[in-house]
Amino acid sequence: MKKSWLISLVISSMIIIGVVISMNLPKILPYYAQLSQVRVGLDVDVQPLAQKSAHFVGSDSCKTCHEAEHHDWKSSLHSKMIQDIQKDPSAVIADFSTLPLDADFTLKEAVYSIGSKFKQRYMIPATINGSEDFRLGNYQWNAETHKWQNFKPYKYWYKDAYPADNKTFPTSNACDGCHFTGYMSTQKRVEPSISCESCHGPASQHVKDPQSPIFKASLSDPIRSNEVCLQCHMRNRDIRLTQKDTQVKDLWMSAKDYPLGYEAGLPLKQYKLPAPFTPNQESKEFWPNGAAKKNRTQGNEYVQDAMYQHGITCINCHNPHKLSNTAQKPEGNDACMKCHSMGSLIGPHQNTLEEHTMHKADSKGSQCIECHMPKTAKHTGKSPYTVRSHRFRFTYPSETKAYNMPPQTNACYSCHQDQSLENLQKDLLSWGRVGWDAFIFN
Ligand code: HEC
Ligand code: HEC
Ligand code: HEC
Ligand code: HEC
Ligand code: HEC
Ligand code: HEC
Ligand code: HEC
Ligand code: HEC
Structure with missing residues (x-):
């Protein structure tokens, strides 16, 4: 009795191991604990109790104990979103000598810069609604085109809530919650930019006693x-x-x-x-x-x-x-291939990279993000398409056409602008890479 039980246990574990290996699971396996975690639902408060009575203290107080995290964060753009340009004029990336004459601000008046990679905007102290606040200059610097560009933020969804005038449009309501640490929850600018407590919550208790839990x-x-x-x-x-x-x-x-x-x-x-x-x-x-x-x-x-x-x-x-x-x-294909592998359960379902992409392995056309994160968005109306989509599902050329989207937002077309969307769709057909989902758009 006991022996047969053992034999069947051995056989079944061998089958399980065999299946695991043949399904090419190992790469995604380390993530199973994460993927199968119980979902607590969107309404549950998961902030540690100890943080309920804590207040924001700023990133300097974390440095001594968490040097590595502080160092990494300091080198990221999160730490540079808002910069005090009166203290550090080198943070200004714009050419103020070409600032248009009808600008409603000068470099001298501006206290903070916002952003640096794609565009830079400027915060100018102002009294709005009877309180001390900041307004935005009516020109922004486009770092992609290297030009000044008109900027009228009050034209966004809240246009019925503010007068059509930058001078009465407060950054406190429109911007600062996402750009200053602490402002979102306390309406106080605890620290310029996105620092530790934006993601870990208020930390005064944890700083006093490191055993005190923090999110x-x-x-x-x-x-x-x-x-x-x-x-x-x-x-x-x-x-x-x-x-x-x-x-x-x-x-x-x-x-x-x-x-x-x-x-x-x-x-x-x-x-x-x-x-x-x-x-x-x-x-x-x-x-x-x-x-x-x-x-x-x-x-x-x-x-x-x-x-x-x-x-x-x-x-x-x-x-x-x-x-x-x-x-x-x-980071290149490695960023995706730490979970995905060729011929694996979670895809791609072809056995080699070239079979999946139909481009040479060393071609740009074999980079995962080139097809799965096409550049569909822009930083401003006058910027080029540089913002990659975070919808990873492949968008067929026929889908781009059926939805009347600009052809350059399609991955295939963005590299093959001498071809039509129709021809590119035909390429995919001839590769046998068109599923029923694509016919919805034909
Ligand atoms: C006096 C030293 C000290 C200071 C100051 C300090 N920490 Fe910590 N922190 C620790 C120690 C020690 C741990 C590990 C605690 C543990 O394992 O229970 C820790 C753990 C953490 C964790 C991980 C928590 C977890 O559940 O895994 C985070 C996040 C964190 N600290 C953030 C911060 C932030 C943000 C600041 C600044 C506002 C800060 N710490 C300041 C010592 C400190
Ligand atoms: C409090 C607001 C805030 C939070 C929270 C936040 N971000 Fe950001 N993030 C920003 C802003 C603002 C920028 C633009 C920074 C700049 O250009 O100076 C940015 C930029 C980035 C960038 C682009 C950096 C670059 O150099 O191109 C990445 C990637 C990013 N964030 C990822 C994350 C991830 C992942 C999280 C969550 C763990 C997160 N962010 C949480 C506001 C935030
Ligand atoms: C809901 C949060 C949020 C609000 C509100 C917000 N931003 Fe941002 N902002 C971000 C994030 C996140 C990014 C970076 C991610 C991205 O650009 O895709 C960003 C990027 C930017 C950038 C580009 C940064 C760079 O380095 O090129 C500028 C400039 C900017 N915001 C200015 C503003 C201004 C001015 C306002 C108010 C009118 C505002 N933002 C309101 C979250 C916000
Ligand atoms: C954009 C959001 C964000 C910012 C800003 C941020 N953190 Fe974190 N931090 C995280 C997330 C998310 C994790 C969890 C990472 C993980 O488990 O892989 C984390 C993990 C940690 C940990 C635990 C490390 C471990 O091994 O468990 C410490 C300590 C920490 N952060 C400290 C800091 C400090 C100090 C700062 C500021 C200098 C900071 N963080 C800024 C999001 C952020
Ligand atoms: C030349 C464009 C192209 C490149 C580059 C590309 N893919 Fe795909 N991918 C597609 C197309 C088209 C589909 C959908 C049609 C299909 O399923 O055959 C797809 C589907 C997928 C799927 C869904 C499952 C499947 O196999 O259908 C996964 C997962 C995937 N790709 C991952 C990747 C990864 C990871 C990379 C980088 C190693 C990559 N792709 C590179 C075009 C591309
Ligand atoms: C499957 C991987 C993956 C996931 C998940 C992912 N990203 Fe990204 N993200 C990328 C890659 C790759 C890039 C770099 C694209 C490029 O080359 O511009 C990127 C770029 C970005 C940028 C820079 C955008 C720009 O062009 O201005 C931000 C900000 C960002 N991600 C935030 C996030 C946030 C927030 C989440 C979660 C909601 C997220 N990402 C989830 C892979 C991912
Ligand atoms: C941490 C693990 C992990 C990483 C990293 C990862 N993926 Fe995935 N990916 C998954 C899982 C899990 C699925 C879901 C598989 C399924 O539904 O069968 C998936 C599904 C997909 C799909 C098909 C479903 C869809 O929504 O389109 C595509 C395409 C895809 N990933 C592309 C990428 C690309 C491109 C990258 C790199 C930028 C990447 N993945 C990085 C785990 C990962
Ligand atoms: C990131 C750029 C890029 C993307 C995205 C891309 N390709 Fe290509 N494609 C190339 C390059 C470069 C070549 C030249 C040969 C090579 O490198 O494999 C090429 C070659 C080809 C060829 C061979 C004939 C020729 O013109 O030389 C076809 C057909 C093709 N691509 C179709 C497509 C289709 C369909 C898609 C979308 C699924 C696509 N490509 C996506 C860059 C790209």
Whole structure:
């Protein structure tokens, strides 16, 4: 009796091991604990209790104990979003000698710069609504075209909530929650830029006593873990618009473009109303297939993707401190192949890279992100298409055409501009790479 039980145990474990090896599972295996974690739901507060009474203290107080994280963060753009240009004039990337004459600000008046990689905007102290605030200059520097460009932020979704004038448009409501640490929850600019406590929550208790717990996103389930990034990397509307009969004009001089009150670990859903998207309809922010037209839409796109639904998070691809896989500095196919492998259960379902991409292995046309993260969005109306989509599912040329999207937002076309979308679709047909889903768009 006991012996046969043992034999069947040995045989069945051999079968299991065989299946695991033949399915090419090992690469995704280390992630199983993450992927199969119980989902706690969007409404549960996962902030440690000890943080409820804590306040924000700033990144300097973490440095001595967490030197490595501090060093990595310091070298990332999160630490440089807002820079005091009066203290450090070298942070200015614009050519102020060519600033147009009808500019409503001078370099001397500007206190902070916002951004540096794609565009730079300037914050000027102003009294708005009777309180000390900041306004934005009416020109921004486009770092991609190296030109000054008109800037009228009040024309965005909240245009019915503010006068059409930069001078009465406060950054406190429109911007600062996402660009200053602490502002989102306390309405105090604790520290310029995105620092430790934007993602870990207020830390005064933990600094006093390191045993006092502090929020770490990767400890909660993957859906909730993503929220620490989604608080900022997702276009939104003022949550008060969910109240019955509330319209933008009812939020006169107070409409907020960030989830006011949110702290890492709190249920983001109670603070954030994502920018609306109706499938098959083009909007200011999205193409009819849901791909982004603008920057800062990673979350809006990613939540539509199968990887999100299976429990892959932003930090599976981006180190949260270094931010590796930064814009226009991708890590290459290795970033994807740490989970994917050729002929594996999760795809690609061909046995070699060349069979999957139909391009030579060393061709640009064999880089995963070139086909799965096409450049569908721009940083400003006058910028080139440089913002890659975080909807990873392949977009067929026929889909691009059926949705009336600009052809250059299609991966194949972006590299083969001498071809038509029709011809590129035919290439895919001839490769046997068109599934039934593509015929929906024919
Ligand atoms: C006096 C030293 C000290 C200071 C100051 C300090 N920490 Fe820590 N921190 C620690 C120690 C020790 C641990 C490990 C604690 C443990 O394992 O229970 C830790 C753990 C952490 C963790 C991981 C928590 C987890 O559950 O795994 C985070 C996140 C963190 N600290 C963030 C911060 C931030 C942000 C600051 C600054 C606002 C900060 N720490 C300041 C000593 C410190
Ligand atoms: C953009 C969000 C973000 C910022 C900013 C940030 N962190 Fe983190 N940090 C995270 C996430 C997410 C994790 C979990 C990473 C993981 O488990 O792989 C983490 C992990 C940690 C840990 C635990 C490391 C471990 O091995 O478990 C420490 C300590 C820490 N951070 C300290 C800091 C300090 C200090 C700063 C500021 C200098 C900082 N973080 C800034 C998001 C952030
Ligand atoms: C408090 C707001 C905020 C939070 C929270 C936040 N980010 Fe960011 N992130 C920004 C801003 C603003 C920028 C632009 C910085 C700049 O250009 O100076 C940015 C830039 C980035 C970049 C591009 C960096 C580059 O060099 O091109 C990546 C990647 C990124 N964030 C990933 C993340 C991830 C992953 C998380 C969550 C762990 C996260 N962010 C959390 C606001 C935030
Ligand atoms: C909901 C959070 C949020 C709000 C509100 C917000 N931003 Fe940002 N902003 C981000 C994030 C996240 C990024 C980086 C990601 C990206 O661009 O895709 C960013 C990027 C930028 C950049 C480009 C940075 C660079 O290095 O090129 C500028 C400039 C900027 N924002 C200015 C503003 C201004 C001005 C406002 C207010 C009118 C504002 N933002 C409101 C989150 C926000
Ligand atoms: C499957 C991997 C993967 C996941 C998941 C992922 N990203 Fe990315 N992301 C990338 C790669 C690769 C790039 C670099 C693209 C490039 O070359 O510009 C990138 C670029 C970015 C950028 C720079 C955008 C720009 O061009 O201005 C930001 C910001 C960003 N990711 C944030 C996020 C956030 C927030 C999440 C979660 C909602 C996320 N990413 C999830 C792979 C990923
Ligand atoms: C030349 C364009 C191209 C490149 C480059 C490319 N893919 Fe694909 N990929 C596709 C197309 C087209 C599909 C959908 C049609 C299909 O399923 O055959 C697809 C489908 C997939 C799928 C869904 C499962 C499957 O096999 O259908 C996965 C996963 C995938 N690709 C991963 C990757 C990874 C990882 C890389 C980089 C090693 C990569 N792809 C590079 C074109 C590309
Ligand atoms: C941490 C693990 C992990 C990483 C890293 C990763 N993937 Fe995935 N990917 C998955 C899982 C899990 C699935 C879901 C498989 C399924 O549904 O069968 C998936 C599915 C996909 C799909 C098919 C479903 C869809 O939504 O389109 C594509 C395409 C894809 N990944 C592309 C990529 C690309 C490109 C990269 C690199 C930028 C990448 N993946 C990085 C784990 C990962
Ligand atoms: C990142 C750029 C890039 C992307 C994206 C890309 N290709 Fe290519 N393609 C190339 C390059 C470069 C070659 C030259 C041969 C090589 O490197 O394999 C090529 C070669 C080809 C060829 C061989 C005939 C020729 O023109 O030389 C065909 C057909 C083709 N691509 C179709 C496609 C289709 C269809 C897609 C979308 C699924 C696509 N390509 C996506 C860059 C790209």
